[in-house]
Amino acid sequence: MKLTIASLAAPSLMIGALFAAAPAAAKDLTVHMKTSGQGGMMVFEPSFIKAQPGDVIHFIPTNPSHNAETIPTMLPDGVAPSSGLMNKEFVLPVTKPGIYGIKCKPHYAMGMVAVVQVGNGPSANLAAAKAVKVPGLAGKRMAAALAQAK
Ligand SMILES: [Cu+2]
Known part of the structure; x- marks a missing residue:
């Protein structure tokens, strides 16, 4: 069977x-x-x-005044930092396994962070990500997210 664009876009169940x-x-x-x-x-x-x-991860500005961007010190080796604009969707295609730290620039100090784990682990940069100093509430939330990562 030929692999067409249409079948690529089909639900994963069908592809599976x-x-x-x-x-x-x-x-x-x-x-x-x-x-x-x-x-x-x-x-x-x-x-x-x-x-x-x-x-592909889509960060959607469900409410206004947010952006999403990678935290440069929390990325797998060889992955370049990238960032989305305020009030815009940030599209993050992930190809390399590992931990990707995410923040909202204006609300970083207010704890607006996330963690993406790519692959099933163990993540090569998990220990390094945990060692990054993240202040205040962002640090608490980052630790909670990283605790779920492998
Ligand atoms: Cu925000």
């Missing part, structure tokens, strides 16, 4: 059925940027995201 032995199809994952959420004020929801290489 067609190519059971092939790696899982890339997924689009959504993270909301919220002024008030279940975890409190100024949050990414979810704040811990597990992805696989090839997936």
Whole structure:
């Protein structure tokens, strides 16, 4: 069977059925940027995201006055920092396994951080990510997110 663009865009279930032995199809994952959420004020929801290489993470400005960007000291080796604009969706394609730290620039001090784990672990840069000094509430939330990572 030919692999067409249409079948690439089809739900992963169908791809899985067609190519059971092939790696899982890339997924689009959504993270909301919220002024008030279940975890409190100024949050990414979810704040811990597990992805696989090839997936694309979409950070959506559900509420205004947020952005999303990578934390340069919390990235797998060889991954360049990237950032989204205020009030705009930040699209983060992930190809390298490891830990990706995420922050909202204006609300970093208010604890607006998230962690993406790419791959099933163990993540080569998990220890390094845990060693990064993150102040205040951001540090607490970062530690909580990293505690879920492998
Ligand atoms: Cu924010």
